[in-house]
Amino acid sequence: MRFPNDVVVRKLQEHSNLSDADIEGIRRLPARERRLMPAEDVIRQGDRPTAAVVVLEGMLARYHGRRAGGRQYLSLHIRGDMPDAQGLFLDRMDHGVCALDHATVLLLRHRELVALTTRRPSVGIAIWRETLIDAAIFREAITNNSGRTLETRLAHLFCEQYYRALGSGCAERGSTRLPLTQTQLGELLGASLPSITRAMRALRRTNAVEFRTGKLQILNWVRLVELGDFDRSYLHPRKLPRGLTDVTFREG
Amino acid sequence: MRFPNDVVVRKLQEHSNLSDADIEGIRRLPARERRLMPAEDVIRQGDRPTAAVVVLEGMLARYHGRRAGGRQYLSLHIRGDMPDAQGLFLDRMDHGVCALDHATVLLLRHRELVALTTRRPSVGIAIWRETLIDAAIFREAITNNSGRTLETRLAHLFCEQYYRALGSGCAERGSTRLPLTQTQLGELLGASLPSITRAMRALRRTNAVEFRTGKLQILNWVRLVELGDFDRSYLHPRKLPRGLTDVTFREG
DNA sequence: CGGACCATTGACCATAGTCAACCGCCGTGG
DNA sequence: CCACGGCGGTTGACTATGGTCAATGGTCCG
Numbered sequence: 001m002r003f004p005n006d007v008v009v010r011k012l013q014e015h016s017n018l019s020d021a022d023i024e025g026i027r028r029l030p031a032r033e034r035r036l037m038p039a040e041d042v043i044r045q046g047d048r049p050t051a052a053v054v055v056l057e058g059m060l061a062r063y064h065g066r067r068a069g070g071r072q073y074l075s076l077h078i079r080g081d082m083p084d085a086q087g088l089f090l091d092r093m094d095h096g097v098c099a100l101d102h103a104t105v106l107l108l109r110h111r112e113l114v115a116l117t118t119r120r121p122s123v124g125i126a127i128w129r130e131t132l133i134d135a136a137i138f139r140e141a142i143t144n145n146s147g148r149t150l151e152t153r154l155a156h157l158f159c160e161q162y163y164r165a166l167g168s169g170c171a172e173r174g175s176t177r178l179p180l181t182q183t184q185l186g187e188l189l190g191a192s193l194p195s196i197t198r199a200m201r202a203l204r205r206t207n208a209v210e211f212r213t214g215k216l217q218i219l220n221w222v223r224l225v226e227l228g229d230f231d232r233s234y235l236h237p238r239k240l241p242r243g244l245t246d247v248t249f250r251e252g
Numbered sequence: 253m254r255f256p257n258d259v260v261v262r263k264l265q266e267h268s269n270l271s272d273a274d275i276e277g278i279r280r281l282p283a284r285e286r287r288l289m290p291a292e293d294v295i296r297q298g299d300r301p302t303a304a305v306v307v308l309e310g311m312l313a314r315y316h317g318r319r320a321g322g323r324q325y326l327s328l329h330i331r332g333d334m335p336d337a338q339g340l341f342l343d344r345m346d347h348g349v350c351a352l353d354h355a356t357v358l359l360l361r362h363r364e365l366v367a368l369t370t371r372r373p374s375v376g377i378a379i380w381r382e383t384l385i386d387a388a389i390f391r392e393a394i395t396n397n398s399g400r401t402l403e404t405r406l407a408h409l410f411c412e413q414y415y416r417a418l419g420s421g422c423a424e425r426g427s428t429r430l431p432l433t434q435t436q437l438g439e440l441l442g443a444s445l446p447s448i449t450r451a452m453r454a455l456r457r458t459n460a461v462e463f464r465t466g467k468l469q470i471l472n473w474v475r476l477v478e479l480g481d482f483d484r485s486y487l488h489p490r491k492l493p494r495g496l497t498d499v500t501f502r503e504g
Numbered sequence: 505c506g507g508a509c510c511a512t513t514g515a516c517c518a519t520a521g522t523c524a525a526c527c528g529c530c531g532t533g534g
Numbered sequence: 535c536c537a538c539g540g541c542g543g544t545t546g547a548c549t550a551t552g553g554t555c556a557a558t559g560g561t562c563c564g
Contacts, residue, residue: 072395086384094486132338138390143324146397146442190398234346
């Protein structure tokens with residue numbers, strides 16, 4: 001992409017129509033790049049951010065710190081995501097945002113971003129819509145973490161991540177990066193480390209999916225969707241991302 | 253209130269500043285009232301709503317239908333809430349909205365509502381902010397349903413409901429309506445009916461809270477907050493709702 | 505009175521948590 | 535070069551929380 005800001009354009013176009021003037025407005029937003037080390041925080045719970053974060057490379061996560069000591073990861077974010085869009089209109093962060101591996105983010109100051117949404121309301125609506133899809137993902141996480149077996153939760157998570165990676169263009173045929181330790185998988189799905197290990201073993205035996213050292217490999221998409229009780233409609237895509245057919249009917 | 257639409261004004265003012273023109277614009281929105289029977293759906297999963305719902309009286313809930321058969325309740329809504337504000341900018345509902353008891357809602361057509369947000373951007377931002385707080389509540393639900401004991405989840409839920417009821421002005425000193433069966437509490441917190449019964453018994457013994465036949469009674473707010481690991485900051489209030497002191501130090 | 509719905513309780517079972525040992529890999533430093 | 539330590543993953547034994555199934559009781563209402 002010629003401009004780093006085009007990552008935002010591309011992302012918003014996954015669900016919204018942007019006029020040339022909208023695109024031009026986004027491109028002209030002054031932006032600053034920042035590199036993050038693994039586990040580094042971009043925003044901490046309680047902060048009052050003045051700039052919005054856009055993921056360029058790598059993976060970020062939102063989390064609640066738990067009084068007991070651990071974390072509850074809330075969501076994972078890849079290229080194009082704006083993991084703190086809420087900071088635009090809520091004063092204090094109720095959660096933190098950290099990098100999971102080496103990552104690069106774009107920082108867009110609130111002042112100019114808000115000004116743009118005033119000048120070009122369709123951009124505002126697109127970002128609003130982005131935050132609404134975000135909320136839909138949270139709702140799905142409630143359902144996932146509440147009423148399903150651990151194996152199903154894992155499968156569902158893998159479905160979501162692969163599907164979203166396809167949409168953002170950061171998956172290659174049948175695989176995508178997923179830089180999480182099993183401990184972190186546990187903190188995401190509400191389970192302990194040994195439980196994750198056991199559920200992973202069970203999943204592996206289905207030959208639907210492979211996961212090790214930060215890489216997710218889809219072997220049988222149809223079976224994984226079945227295992228994960230995955231229904232993509234909550235992600236509100238305008239069109240199906242390309243690439244699903246590659247792994248749909250490969251039997252293991 | 254002179255106008256039913258003032259419920260919306262009041263709600264938005266919990267977190268946003270509205271000018272006289274903003275308020276006037278909201279008041280003039282054409283609105284239709286609708287009464288709901290207990291368990292009646294206002295919106296079904298998959299619908300393409302053309303009007304937004306505002307709760308006037310009673311309690312509504314959002315839910316995912318589960319393939320297995322049951323429901324996962326996602327959130328509870330009281331006076332002033334807009335449980336489907338997302339319908340403004342997402343075409344299909346990824347979840348349903350139903351009444352939990354006899355309820356009255358206001359229906360605001362999307363066309364006029366969107367037109368208002370264009371004419372008066374600050375109203376748009378206020379509603380946007382409302383949806384962002386919504387998302388924060390979902391995040392908290394993820395944490396609540398994932399990493400806590402059932403007793404803690406219950407206590408947390410009670411804290412949130414009482415706190416929000418105070419903010420919306422539909423709680424009286426130390427108590428509020430909560431028209432849920434224990435089965436529904438289970439479908440909200442990701443637990444089975446007998447588990448809820450047992451956790452309720454344990455909670456009752458703490459003398460912090462009383463719950464029966466749809467009525468929630470706070471006996472010791474401080475203790476309940478402690479039991480529920482409740483930190484109100486995710487609700488993003490501008491000011492503390494009145495009424496907490498009434499029940500803060502009453503020992504049981 | 506009978507039925508529907510909800511709450512309660514008990515017995516039993518399954519899933520997942522806890523604790524602990526151990527392995528394999530990798531980077532560091534003697 | 536190899537020893538060591540740290541981290542992440544795996545496994546096992548035991549425990550505990552919660553699920554399932556089933557029976558019972560209470561209340562409201564037709």
